[in-house]
Structure formats: C-alpha cells, structure tokens
Amino acid sequence: MTIGVCYFPEHWPRERWERDVDQMASAGLEYVRMGEFSWGRIEPERGQFGFEWLDEAIELIGDRGMEVVLCTPTATPPKWLVDERPEILQEDLDGTMREFGSRRHYCFNSAAYREETDRIVTRMAERYADNPHVAGWQLDNEYGCHGTVRCYCDDCANAFREWLGDRYDDIGALNEKWGTTFWSQQYGDFEAIDPPGPTPDEHHPSRLLEYYRFASDSVVEYNRLQAEILRDIDDDWFLTHNFMGHFPTLDAYDVADDLDLVSWDSYPTGFVQDRRSDDPTVAELRAGDPDQIGLDHDIYRGALDRPFWVMEQQPGDINWPPHAPQPADGAMRLWAHHAVAHGGDAVMYFRWRRCQEGQEQYHAGLRKQGGSPDRGYADASAAAEELFDLDPVDAPVALLHSYENLWATNIQPHSPDFDYWNHSGTYYRALRRRGVQVDAVPPERSLDQYAAVVAPALYLLDDALAARLEEYVESGGQLLVGARSGEKDPHNKLVDAQPGPLADLVGATVDQHESLPEQVPTRVTFDGEEYDFRTWAEWLDADDATIRGRYASGPGDQQPAIVDAERGEGRVAYCGVWPERELADAVVGEVLDRAGVASHPPLPDGVRIAERDGHVWVTNFSDSPVSVDAPTDATWVIGDANVEAFDVGVVTGSVGDVTVTQR
Amino acid sequence: MTIGVCYFPEHWPRERWERDVDQMASAGLEYVRMGEFSWGRIEPERGQFGFEWLDEAIELIGDRGMEVVLCTPTATPPKWLVDERPEILQEDLDGTMREFGSRRHYCFNSAAYREETDRIVTRMAERYADNPHVAGWQLDNEYGCHGTVRCYCDDCANAFREWLGDRYDDIGALNEKWGTTFWSQQYGDFEAIDPPGPTPDEHHPSRLLEYYRFASDSVVEYNRLQAEILRDIDDDWFLTHNFMGHFPTLDAYDVADDLDLVSWDSYPTGFVQDRRSDDPTVAELRAGDPDQIGLDHDIYRGALDRPFWVMEQQPGDINWPPHAPQPADGAMRLWAHHAVAHGGDAVMYFRWRRCQEGQEQYHAGLRKQGGSPDRGYADASAAAEELFDLDPVDAPVALLHSYENLWATNIQPHSPDFDYWNHSGTYYRALRRRGVQVDAVPPERSLDQYAAVVAPALYLLDDALAARLEEYVESGGQLLVGARSGEKDPHNKLVDAQPGPLADLVGATVDQHESLPEQVPTRVTFDGEEYDFRTWAEWLDADDATIRGRYASGPGDQQPAIVDAERGEGRVAYCGVWPERELADAVVGEVLDRAGVASHPPLPDGVRIAERDGHVWVTNFSDSPVSVDAPTDATWVIGDANVEAFDVGVVTGSVGDVTVTQR
Amino acid sequence: MTIGVCYFPEHWPRERWERDVDQMASAGLEYVRMGEFSWGRIEPERGQFGFEWLDEAIELIGDRGMEVVLCTPTATPPKWLVDERPEILQEDLDGTMREFGSRRHYCFNSAAYREETDRIVTRMAERYADNPHVAGWQLDNEYGCHGTVRCYCDDCANAFREWLGDRYDDIGALNEKWGTTFWSQQYGDFEAIDPPGPTPDEHHPSRLLEYYRFASDSVVEYNRLQAEILRDIDDDWFLTHNFMGHFPTLDAYDVADDLDLVSWDSYPTGFVQDRRSDDPTVAELRAGDPDQIGLDHDIYRGALDRPFWVMEQQPGDINWPPHAPQPADGAMRLWAHHAVAHGGDAVMYFRWRRCQEGQEQYHAGLRKQGGSPDRGYADASAAAEELFDLDPVDAPVALLHSYENLWATNIQPHSPDFDYWNHSGTYYRALRRRGVQVDAVPPERSLDQYAAVVAPALYLLDDALAARLEEYVESGGQLLVGARSGEKDPHNKLVDAQPGPLADLVGATVDQHESLPEQVPTRVTFDGEEYDFRTWAEWLDADDATIRGRYASGPGDQQPAIVDAERGEGRVAYCGVWPERELADAVVGEVLDRAGVASHPPLPDGVRIAERDGHVWVTNFSDSPVSVDAPTDATWVIGDANVEAFDVGVVTGSVGDVTVTQR
C-alpha cells in the first residue's frame, strides 16, 4: 500500500528540484508520476529533442529510493505540430474545429496523429528503456476528457464506415439489424453512412449507438497502439491509464484489456457538485460522497479484477467544479484509507505543488506554490505512515455495469430524470449501506464467484447473456434484476416483450412502462409495506413468478411491480420501479440475506464500513462521530472505537463482527 | 363518425398483415392511413420502383371493407437522393446544414426537390388512380415539424427576394413601408435583402415578419404543387394534410385553402407538458387539457368551416414529451368523443402497432409490438361502436385567430411572459368554461353568423379589418377586443395611437402600456369587483367609451383599464389587461349574456360540455365524477347522468338545458 | 446644468420639424444630439452625399437658441458598403459572420472600415466645420454594445499578433511571462498565436487576458482615429462618446483619454433587471437602484475627473430589458437631479419622440409617436427649470475600479457567484449608504487628494502599484483592501503568496481561499460582533497585522479573516471575505471615521444623499417618504424637508449637517 504524488519539474526552476524530492521522500512517498503534457518541453521543435531535464528529474527521484511512473505526452500535441498537420484536430458535430489552446485537441482516428504518436512514444520509450527508476507508464492522460471521445471529422467518418463494414456482412444486414425502413433511412452502401451530424429531429437510435461504440473503440485502438510500442521496447514496465470518475463515453473495461494496472483520478468534492442530480450536503461538500467515489473504485478494481491505483487524488481545494470549498480537516487522509478499503494499492496525490501558470492555478497541491506545506501534506504523510500491506478485496456481490447500456439509455432515456449512473447508484448505495463489498463488473464477466448479483438496468440483452444469468441462478445464485432490463436487442431495437430473453427466468413480462415527473404520486408496496419510488414504473404480467409488490397509485394501481421466482438452487427478483432509498434497502437486504452474505443494518449517511484481508475499515464521511462495537479480541490497527467526523478506524475482523452507531 | 388507424405494413413481415387487418376490421375501424415516410421502400434506388407491397396492403384493407388514406412520402427523401442532390437540404440561420438522419431535411424552395416531388407524387398517384379502396390523400406529413418551416439556404434567399419583388412596387416602397431609415437599414435593390442571419443585435421587425410570411407561403406553394398533381390525376380523391397542435410557424388557414379536408395530430398528454407555460396537474398528465386540445379542434374545424379529422390520435403512452405517463383508463375513448363533440368526423389512432425500430420505439400503438392488444385498443373499439352520424357543429361565437399576429408578437413580445397562444387561451378557456362552441377563424372570415366575436390580440390591423369589425358591431354584434390590438400596421410599424383604426369603434385609445414581472402587484376592477391580471397593462384614455374597470395598483392606479361602448345595434368592449381566470370569466360572461348565447355557469376544471346536432357531450377530463341534471325528456345516448372521471356522457338537448355539478 | 434631448429628424416628415424644435425650446432644452445611425441617409450610395436635411435640422435648432451635438454615423455602415466590402464584418469565435441587419456589425481592426471611417468622418466634419450651432461631437455610438468589442476575424488575428509583438521583447519572453510550459502551450513565434477560438477545455488565462486587453485597445485606437480627424478639422468642438452602464469589455478610462467630455447612457429600470444578480424590488422596477446608477456616474466622472453628461437618459418605458414597467411618477425628474448630485452637468433624454419603425418601437420618448407629450415630458421640463449652475463634485473617497481586474476575475472567477461588479458594488453601496461622494478611478490615478481609498479586488498587482499604495498609507491615508487582491501578477500568473507585493503593507498573507455555495453557513466576526459573508473566504496568516475578525463556521473556524495595521501616518485594513451588507457597513464605517470623513449613519434602502458645491441632494428612490432634519439656517433650494417617494430635495449645507429619517 503506497502513497505517491504527481510532479511537474518542468514548471519549476532547476534549483528547486532537490528540495522538492527531498520533501517527497521525507513524507514517505514512494512513487512520482511525471511527463504527461510535456511534449512541448521534450520536443520544442520537430526533431529537436530535449530529454535532459527529465533524465535529471528521474535520477533525483531514484536517488532517494522512489520510483517513477512516466507518462506519454500525447494528450497535448504542441502548436508547431498542430500548425504543420492541422488535420489532427477534432471536429464538433457541426463541423467546428476543436482548436489549439487547451488539451485533448487531437483525433483518435487521425492517421497523421497516429504517426506522430508512434514517433514520440517510441523515442521516449527508447530513452528510458532499462532505466532502473522507471517502474511503468501511464498512457496519455484522461482519454476523452472535455467531451473528446466523439469526433466528427473526415478521418472519423471513414473509420466509422470501415468499422461498420467489419461488423456487418453487407449493407443489407445493417439495414435489417438497425431497422432502417423507419422514416426511409435505408443505406445503399457503407459509404453512405456519415457520423451523426446536425439533423432537424433526433437520430436513429441504432445508428447513434453504433457511433458511440465506434468512438469508444477508436480510443481502445489508439491506446493499444501506445501499449504495443511500450511493451515492445521494455516489457518489464507496467502499463496503466488514468481513467475518470463516472465517465460516460468510454468503455473503461475495453481499454483496460490492454493494460496491466487500472488507475483513476478521484476528486470527491468536485464530483458531488457536478456528477449528481441532487444538491450536495455540507458534509459532502467537505469530503465527498463515499458511494459515489466507491462505485468508481469498484468499477476500476473490477476492470482487471486486480487492485487499482488512484493516480490523481484530490489534495485540497480544486479548480474545476462550480465551487471550491476547503475539504474538511483530515479528508485527504480519509480518501486514501477509503481507497485502500475498496481495494486500492496506491494513492497518488495530484499535485506536488500548486501551479502558478495556466489553467490550473486554482488547484491545490501538497505544497503551496511558494513551497511551504499545504493542507494535504500532513494528511498524505499520515496516510503513508499508517498504510500496511494487504491482500486484494474479496467481494461477495457483483453489480453489473455496462457502458453500452449507459449509452443506449442516454440515447432514449424516455425521461429527463432517467440517468444510468444515478439508477445504478441507488442499488450500489443500498449494498454499501450494508457494508458489503461489491465488484462492479461488465455483464460478460463470469459470475460463479458471487453469492449475489445485482443488475440494475440490463437494457440491451442477447440470448447468450440471458442463458448465463439463468445458469447462474439455477446453480444457486441470487439475482436481482432492475427496471429497464431486456428492453432492447444489442442493435437497440425493441424486443417483442420486455425483459426479452430474460422473461422465462424472471417469470414475468412487462405489460406497460411509464415515466413520471415529480408531481405525480409514486407509491408501491413490497412485502406488505408501502414505499416511494421515482421516475420509472413497469406494470408487470406475472407468469409463474410470485408477486411481491404492487402499485399503490395511478392508473396502474394494484398492478404487479416487483416479483420473484425460485429457479433451481437460486432465486431471481425483478424490481419494475426505480426504488427510493428505503425500498432499495428492503429489496437489496432480502437478496443479501437469501445469499447468506454477512451485512450490517443500513448504515447512517456518510458512514461506511468495508472489509479487506481480515480488517474492517470504518470511514466516516459525515460530520458526526460514530462508535464502533467490535469483538473484545479485535485489534484496532488504526484509530479506535470512537471514529470522529471525517476520520477513519481500522479493526481486525470481518463485517459481520462490528456494529456502528452514531454518537 | 368514423374511427381509423395509421398503419405501416412495411415495418412488419408480410405474413403478419392478414392478422393485422382482420383485427382492424373487427375493431370497427373504417379508414387506414399508410405510406408517409415510405419513399425508401417505394423507390430504393433512383427509378427502381417497388409498389407491390403497397398494392397488396391496400387490397387486403379494401377486401375487409375499409378504405385507405394514402400519403405522399415526401417528408423523408431517402439517402440516395440526398447524396445525389445535396442542395435539397435545409440550412440553419448560421449556415449549418440540416443533414440526413431524421426527417423533414428538405427545403420547400429547393427547385431540385420540387422536381423530385413532382416525379414521386406523379408516379404514386398514377399507380393508385381509380383504385377503389383509396379514398383520399394526405399530402406530405406535418409540414414544418422540428422547426423546418424557416430555412436559410440560397434557394430560400432567392425565393425571398422574388417574393418581396412581387409584393412591393419597388425597393423604395419597401424601404418606406418597413421604415429602414432606422439604424441605416435602407436597401438599394431587392437583391440586397438576405434571409435574416446572425447579427449582433435583434433584427428589424418588418424584415423578420416578412421572412416569416414568406416561409409560411413557401410551404403553401409546395403543398399546392402536390395538390395540383393529385387533382389532375384523379379528382375524386379528397386531399388533406395532418397539421400539428398549437403550431407556431405555418399559417394553417392558408395551406387549408388548397385542401378538401383539414386534419390534425392530437397528443393530449404531450401537449400539456411542452406547449403550456405552467406545470400540468396530475389529471392533465393522464388525459390532457380539454381547452388546449379544443382550441386546436376549433382552429382546424374553422379552417374550412367543415368537419375535421384527427389524423393521429394518441393511442397510449408516447415517446416525445419530457415524461411519458400512462393515460388514464378510458382516456383514449374520451379523446375520440371530445373530438366529435368539437365537430370532428373521424378519429384515426396513431399507430396500429408499436414500432420496434428507429426513433419512435417508445410510442404506443393500439396493439403492442408483439401483436397483442395495448391499452388503447379497447378504447378505440368502444368509440367505434358508440359513434353515430351527426351534423356539423354550429358555433355562436368566433374567436379571431391569426398567425401573422402570432408571428409579430413573437418578434416583439415586449415581455418574456407574453405568449400569443396563452393569451388567446385565456379567452378561449373562459368561453369553454361556459360550454359555448367556438369557431377559431382568421380575422378575414365573414362574421355575420356569430352572435359574439372575441379578438384577443388583434395586433396588426388595417382599415379594412377595422371597417368590417365596425360593421359587425353596428349590425348588432357583440365584440370583445383584447389587449395589444391595433398596435401595429400590417408592416409591423407602430401606429400613431393604439388601437389604431379601431380607436373610433372602441371609443378609447391607449395612453400607456407596460409589461410587468410576477413580483409586481397587478390588480384591476371590473364592474365594481377587484380582480387579478397578469403580464400586460394598458392605461386607457376613454373618449366616448364607458369606463368599466380601472387599475388598482401601481403608478397607473385609477387609470381606465376596461371600457365598452354601444355602437348601432351592438356593443364593443376593450380589455386592456391580460385577465386572470376570474376576470376573463366575468368579461366573457357579460359578452355572452348580451349576445343572448345560451351558456353554463363556469364549469369545474377539466369538465367541459359541448353541443352538436341536438346532443350535449359531457366530457370529464378531471379525476372527480360529476352529475348532470338534464330535462326529464332528454335521452342519454352514451352513458348516463353520472359521468365518472375520464368518462363521457351524451344526452339529447342543448347546452342551456343541462347543469353539471361535481359529486 | 443643462437638459437636452436626442432627436432623429430623419424619422419624421419635414413638415413636423418646426413643431418638434419649438416644443423642445419651450421645454427649456439646451442641447440636441443628432446623426448617429444616419449614414444610410447621409450617403445613400457611395459618393452620393445628401447633407441638406441635416443642415436644415441644425439650422432650425440653432435658430431657437439651442446647440447641436453631432454624431459620427459609424455604428451603422449601410448595406451597400457591407456588400461592397464584406471584410468589414465581425466574426464570432466559431467563425460565424456577424451580418447586416442590426447595428455594430463592423470590425474595429478592419483596414477597410478604417478607410471608410476616415472618408465619412472627414466629409461630415468638413461639412460642419465652423457651423455656429454645432458644439461638439459624439464619436460613433456605444462602442462594443451587443458583445462587439471582441472579434475573431482575420484582421483581428493579425492585429493581435502585431500587438503582442509590440509588447514582448521576443516570443521567449511571452512564453516565460505567460507560463506556456503548462499543457505544452509554447509558441514558436508570434505568428503562431491565434485569437482564442473554440477549444475542448478552457483557454490559457494569460492568453485570454491579453486578447481582452488587445480587443479593448482596438476600440481605443479606432476612437482615436476619429478624434484626430475631428480635431484636425475644427478644434473648437468638444469630443465625447456615450459609454454604457456596468459595461464589461471596454476600458472606458483608456477611451476617455482621447476625449474632452465623458458621457454615458443611463436606463435605471432596465439595469436593475439585467445587470444585477438578485431580483429587483418593486420600487427598483419603478425607479432603479441609485447605487447601481451612482457607480456608473462616478466611474464616468472619474474617467477625466471632470463633470460628465448623461447622453441618453431613460425617458419612460423602454424596449430592451425583460419587462417594461412604467417608471414611477416623477422618476424621470429624479434621475436628472441624481445625475447632477453625482457631478453631471447635462442630462440628455433619449429620445424626443417614440419611433414608429425598426427595432426600438417599444422605447418611449419625451413625446409620443403622434406628437403629444409623453410621461417624461413634464419631468424633463421641470428638471430643466429647477437646475442651476454648480461647481464640480469634490469626493473625499476613491474606489479603485479596474477593467483589467474585471476581465481577469471573469476569466477565472473560481465560483459561479463571484462577479467583479457585484463585489465592488458591496463596498460602493456601503459608502453611499453613508452619503459619501466617491470617485471611481483606475488604480493608476494619483490618490493624494483622498482621505480614504477602497480597493475591492485588486486582483492583478505589480510592485509599482503596491509601492504607491504603501506611500499613500504611510502619508496618512486610510486604505481598505478587499478579498482577491494581489492574487496574480499583471500577466495573470499566480503570485507566490497573496496579496503578493502588498503583503508587507497589509501585514498578513492568505493561507487558504475557498469559494462557497449558498447552502454552506458563512459566518465571521468583526470587532466582537458576528456577521454573514458570502461566496469567498480567505484564511489569513497575520504577520504584524492586528486580527480584527475570525471565521465562525466551517473548517476555517477561528482562522483570521479581517486584519488591519497602522503604517506611518495611516492605516490599512484587509477584508478577506465578500461581506454581506451589515459587515460592509461596519468595515467601511470604521474606515470613514478614522479618515475623518463626514458621513451619515447607514441610510434606508433607496434613499441617498450627496453633496455638491455647498448643497445636499436628498434623492428618494424608495416608495416611502422621508423627513430631513437640516440646520435652521439652511435653505431648501428644491423641495422641502418632506421628501416624498420618488421625489428630490436640495438644501444648502453639507452631508454632516443633515439627518434623514423614514416617515
């Protein structure tokens, strides 16, 4: 378990560097990431390379026993390159060029940019091959940030046509699978298909979905290009990429397949402001939402089923969300422990020192711009000292997470309020409120190891997946399927009757669906109690399933809403509404109980527990202290039974052993 | 009185068709609309026609005694045509092309597209000339949907210049009538005038209004092109077009002049969400707002003063509004009866089966995609059985509705809250709350047949119209003129003193006007009582008019606000404010009483009555039941004196005979 | 002290002119502004000049003893010129042309337009050289209105590169001073630098700031071009320009340097609707906010330290804000007196008659379109009669106002709620609530004459300014520095520790800053009392300063927030929060007391007093009457001790002599 930092020596005078790296070492940091965005410094003019500054920085770091994570600098092609080969620029949907002046202005499908990428990555990799201090590489930086996964340039148009040609036998097959008879949208050949540009009305959902898949695949292919170069030159290096939180347009699982290590960039006080549909509480503005962060931890841990890194950990106040409240005292340490509890092996703070130039001047570092320690420095040092080695997390439950379902529900949300992330988040929160570790994995993943599987909106479904889920249940699994599952086939066409190929397993079909605004009463029963739901309702026709809940409002009053059914050794439940918190607690709690998963009664807001390698983490993101009741023979490895606001405690044992109460 | 359905056989396998048409026939349907959007199927490549599928579908329908309404497929030019002749595409104001991928991407002024239209319409008409099952044609589909009436391409620029040249003697006359001295906007010749593109500040209102007129006229001309082809080939066909609800950019009266039958597309639960300024109630989300639908019924009935059709009637949940609540039980039947009560002769449900491909997958049909009956099927069948033949509606009151006034007030609303539809809707609602039938007709229409005329915002006025209104009043008419009447001349120039040429008739002029935000108190008296008004206030100078109401708030306190005057055999009232509901009830009620129009005291929200051919319809759009007190010798033709929520009752007699009370 | 009016004879038939000018003269008006926007009339075709109408109008005005202010007509190049030389048009950031059809469509850097400007201004000036009735010129009209200061055309791109070349020794210096190492933003030469176009993420703040400076300088240069032509031809004329209220993109101080007289256009009921962050009260909708207007008066008086003119004074209801309430009775007179109290020497109402054509038909004049007096006419006549000659205002306090700080804080506000105008307005209001006259001057201005200086957000700071402020304090000045001072160097780069070069003077540095949304409690103490603040908090490290206030909420609880320090003969205070009203009153009150500035206890909302030349103006913008307690030997020159709602009183004496209380 390791703490590290992101460092930009090129922003500081050479004479400062020794002091910087000395202070890093004395804080207990073990890794230093460098080099993303450095192309302009490495190659100020075409062919004029200047690596010496980076050589020196690596040497200084290595000398102090720390290791370096180098980055390929491709996120920021310099101005001379843009001027020489302007065709590398991305284009917006309406043809507007995305010009030089910020970052990520290149197109993933640009042949010119792939050439340039090959050139700079090869040169840089050769320079540092066999360098004893370079442990691995981060490829590029935050692929797709600022809406750059989807580009509409001519290179992309051609690549899209080729991509389609590879996936369909012929244009007739495409017309058939998309259903282009609708509104006379037939294509005569692949050449006739453009990226989805400006149109009077909305686009064909099958065309859009394929463009979104193609765009994500373009990033995968571009990433693979870099990975292959680096592996060819030195295959001792680990390769990683720093993904983003709740990022919508890129399939992180696909990119991860070409990596050795998955890392991501965690900014808790920003995400509560810009990635949720409701206003954050004051405590969340000071420390973030543990379930919002936790789901990302679990997605990126799940991607390779391997411990992840936080490649950029928020170090204090930050520049990009609407507001920049100071984090609570201790929050920077709490985040590190929370990451480890979720299966992280390293937490790298971003950045070492606040930058005095350019777009991120309002982003804190562990040190102030003048060099003195900033608020996060003591937190980071404390975390570095407290952390100890741990086995990976062993999660009893899987949450099925799918980027294709995210894209397809975004294309036709059928409600301004339906959001894939928020809907999945409802189930994820119910699991975490019970202190249960969750693997957030793609539906293709083997499910044998899980006592329970939660599938919130398995929107696109094919027979193969349905068969695998059936097999999982028959073999004794507990499966909870959420609303909007099996609505569409993989080409985004409506099935005959929802949930499509899952209907036999579920034992029910959807008779009607409706989406409802807030002013409409939305009540439903479950297991004899009445609850609120929101946004989405499916009236079910139960075949051989047991009706567990019925509507208690509207024209669907008394229609079945929640059913379950025993199948072989297991059981499947289908929840036809988007449950509010209490209903989610009840439905999920029942599934966990049936699965025999040890859990805690629903925890208070902001208080979470998590088990890893024989230890239980109590992470308190709330502004109230809690008491932890643990067995008398348990050992407090960090803190004690009184866990203050924004503090953490770690005790030996397992989740079933502890009880947390608010003081 | 007829029920029908819209059908897309091309979306389904051939082997399903018999079952579909059998089920239509057994539900009592009499008309089937087909073929709009079918160009890609009819002509998959240039000159390669494939009509056989349509021949067969028509035959199957005809065999079962039903008739076909065919559509010209011009709303969706196929991709091969767009690729061959890209100049047919529309352009946005900033030059962005409206590309292929949805519908309505063609320009009405494109010479190329008019050629192609001639070609396909001729071919199709010749194919079905003398076909005994084809009763008539729908020309194109929903002209102007998705903001496509106004285009800014070069074809439109040239056509606009020609259109201006035809309407003005010379460029000097245009400069004079527009008033281009303002801000040095003089034009040297017609060639110098462009469509109104992107400018630093707002456009000249006279130029904008002429562009809006021109754009509407372009659709009229395009529609006439199709009508002439069809009439030439077989003049037994009726010709219609399916207009939209509360549609702002096209003058439906002008288009209707080339048609035999006016039809429109009614989606009650969608319109309450996206075409009103206030939030819908729960009952409105389940069944719509009868006055919002009713005004459209009355506009389209008024267009040719002839029974209208609902060409697309909402069949259940729909895809395009923000939310998609399930309609109330019975709502689909209620809408059919409501349309008939307003003078409709046919109600065609859209669509037969839910579609499994493309943009409208979330739009219900009478049958589910799998083929089983959906919620609307029983309602449609019931309506088909209940309906009986009726004479046209005979309305005692006219509401003057004018697209030019809508455009001109949109150009200079002088308040974010002034909306022509909502302002007219206030008066329309007051009339309908009294159960009075209303013809919504253009100001040019003869008014002799009406006991009362309501003219909400007769913004653009010329002497001829003023003279006709004066004659109407002198001959005994009751005229109610609303605020913002006579502000401008027909070229959108301010008159010397509002209400311009109406001043003598009204007996007052406007001293001041003001527009007021919600936080300002807005009170006014009328006939001794005090009322609320909203948004707009005119301080009047009464000449020989009687002051009926004065302001009771603000710097205009005690200024006259409402006046009336006897003129010859009749009377004219002028209401200088936008009245809130109670004031509208009072002002309108007085006019009806003076006109001797039989009416009901203001009805409860959502409950409406309407008289047609010796029957009174009681349509209950509310979620509370009502009781109807009718004469003992009256016969209940449908239902009885207890009309449940979302139900309908029809009793013999006239509006003055019944009393409706909430139970 | 003079009243005048803006007149457009070209909008009216020649036979009306005598009556118009007779009525002006009889109302006591002394100046008539004419000719802006008249190019199309003056030169209907290239080289065909028609000045006769203007000759006549001037003659008629002069004959009645009034003087003319002529305008160059360059704000509206006519269509023939645009068609001939389309390269004069501005371009938006995304390349969209700003087309003909409104006004201000020309680019300030267009070589073609500068030629045309030279031609028309020369011609016009020569025509009226030595005309005895032409007193001076307004150059162009409202430079930059409708977002036109910043243009992105090729002429601007080239001019920007030249402008940069003139300001930096070489491209290396630019890279160094901007800090382009960040995100590889280095430039190889000046030619590589474009105007800031569309980019995936935000722009480099140093590049943006320089573009904003350049754009403002482009207007300065264009204005100078006109000024030089006019001065060359007749140097008896005064030259002015009509600036706008709270205008963000143009440095008015820089433009003013080439003028003899500064004037501006005041529309109180519009500005409260569209230039403030909170909703206006009903009284403000009727008469405006005296502090919002007052700050603009003081900026434009401060620009040349000379009495200003209101070149366009709102005459009644106006067309451009969201709503158009009628002003209160007397408001048009109140505004004239308020302007004079703030140091204005002339108030010109806009316009003489309501216009019946074009974009401003909903804008009142002193006369109605038909010619009869409108509401403002009596007010204007009354003001003309009441006004008397006065010496300039002598303000004891300076408020430092800086356009560069406005631009730089707009580039990185670091909060959606931080607004330079509103933040400065908080301090300005506190000063005006005490009845103190304020010069709003740029930081470069000599401060010797001021007893106190308030510097709200002195964001960009260099050593020279810091030294001048230090000297000011050492010599006995009272300096109040607000939050966000000294954050950046003049190139928009973060300093080592805020407040940068001011740290020694202030005796404290900023340890942390944070921006906070409304839901977070924000409390702070000052001088033993607890107060609210908003949006912005800086935790201070006090060196030798005295801690005067500490935070009382959040993680910064007990951190210093407000400090002060004695330095030489004076004192400096630093307020690290954006104070709410009561805290601003307390902090500012203390500074005034220490400075020995006579002041009134905080006045009621909307009630303001101001001293000029031995008289005190009591201007009541509230809807409640007030009583004024003045010394028995004081003389009421206008009104008396009872000042009604929306009324004014003027009494001899000074601010320290009177007491105002609400009745």
Ligand SMILES: [Zn+2]
């Ligand atoms: Zn691309």
Ligand SMILES: [Zn+2]
């Ligand atoms: Zn066009």
Ligand SMILES: [Zn+2]
């Ligand atoms: Zn320009």
